[in-house]
Amino acid sequence: MKVYQISFSPTGGTKKVADILTNVLGSEMETVDLTNARGDFGSVALTKEDIAVIAMPSYGGRVPAPATERLAKAQGNGARAVLVCVYGNRAYEDTLVEMLDTAKQAGFTVIAAVAAIAEHSIARQFATGRPDAADHQTLTEFAGKIQAKITAGDTSEPALPGNRPYKKSGGGGMVPKADKECVGCGICAKECPVGAIDAQDPKKVDGDVCISCMRCVSVCPHGARKVNPVMMAAVGVALKKVCSDRKECELFI
Numbered sequence: 458m459k460v461y462q463i464s465f466s467p468t469g470g471t472k473k474v475a476d477i478l479t480n481v482l483g484s485e486m487e488t489v490d491l492t493n494a495r496g497d498f499g500s501v502a503l504t505k506e507d508i509a510v511i512a513m514p515s516y517g518g519r520v521p522a523p524a525t526e527r528l529a530k531a532q533g534n535g536a537r538a539v540l541v542c543v544y545g546n547r548a549y550e551d552t553l554v555e556m557l558d559t560a561k562q563a564g565f566t567v568i569a570a571v572a573a574i575a576e577h578s579i580a581r582q583f584a585t586g587r588p589d590a591a592d593h594q595t596l597t598e599f600a601g602k603i604q605a606k607i608t609a610g611d612t613s614e615p616a617l618p619g620n621r622p623y624k625k626s627g628g629g630g631m632v633p634k635a636d637k638e639c640v641g642c643g644i645c646a647k648e649c650p651v652g653a654i655d656a657q658d659p660k661k662v663d664g665d666v667c668i669s670c671m672r673c674v675s676v677c678p679h680g681a682r683k684v685n686p687v688m689m690a691a692v693g694v695a696l697k698k699v700c701s702d703r704k705e706c707e708l709f710i
Contacts, residue, residue: 458483461503463531464512464541465491465524467650467672470575471543474588474596475512478539478571481600482508482607491527492650492672498527503536503565508607511560512541514578514670517627518550521668523651525559533564537612539603540570545577546584546700553709554619566612569603571596572707578671579631579684580693583700592706599708606710615709631669631684631692635660638681645673645682 460483466472479486489501491513503509513524538560542552549572560567573592577583588596635645639660646654651668655661673682 458485458506458508459503460486461489461501461507461509461536462486462512463489463491463501463509463528465514465521465527465650466512466543467492467514467670468578468675470578470587471512471514471541474543474571474573474575474592475510475541477588477593477596478541478600478603479510481597482510482539482604489531491524494523494650494652496527498530499532501530502532503534505535507536509533509536509538509565510541511538511556511565512543513552513556514575515542515544515549515552516668516670518548518552518624519626520552520555520559521670522626523668525555528559529563531563533560533566535564535566537568537607538565540567540617542570542572543575544572545580546574546587546704547577547696548699551619551621551623553617554621555623557614557617558621567614568606568612568710569599570615570617570709571599574704574706577696577700579669580689580696580700582693583696595706595708599706599710602710617709631671631688632662632664632667633671633674633682633684634662636681636683638679640679640681642678645677648672648676
């Protein structure tokens, strides 16, 4: 049995949550990075004996379209899957059911799911430092319950919250731009999950392609990519009421 960590984690928060679970579920792990725009996801093939931790962020209550498109190319072949939805302390709405539908269509058998919190990828003042020690303990204990379910041979599917049809996807809108500190190194273009940044001139970005994942901001070694500060301030005000109170992990098995 091999444990696969299949994740779309542009700024690393989603992977931090997935790591907690995969470290408990198995020592032999293979990583599939769905943020890699050049990945050959059609070659990803699991067996019925394998376990998959499928982790994705929630953007406005939905899964980012590139994440579902890339997961759909994988061959689950009956592998048992644990779904991990990670959000920035606002709400995850239809993310888990969308992940469930995509995973099943790709041939996975979903046996558990988690909705967990990580630092908000845009307004980083919300859920700062999460997953924290309390989250780590909760997720570690839950991974033990998942392990027991696997050992028992129980492949029942958990009931998950969410709606079908899913809520309408919102536009990205928050497009990071290069400032005067940009040296044109091209790291942001290489790392962009959707190829929205011009490799020849990283100061050029296609706003219609950008999904506002903030990966370019996260990977820039010069801190040279930023979102318009007026827009950032407006987002902070809009989210303050719904993101300020601490939310806890939700577990489904």
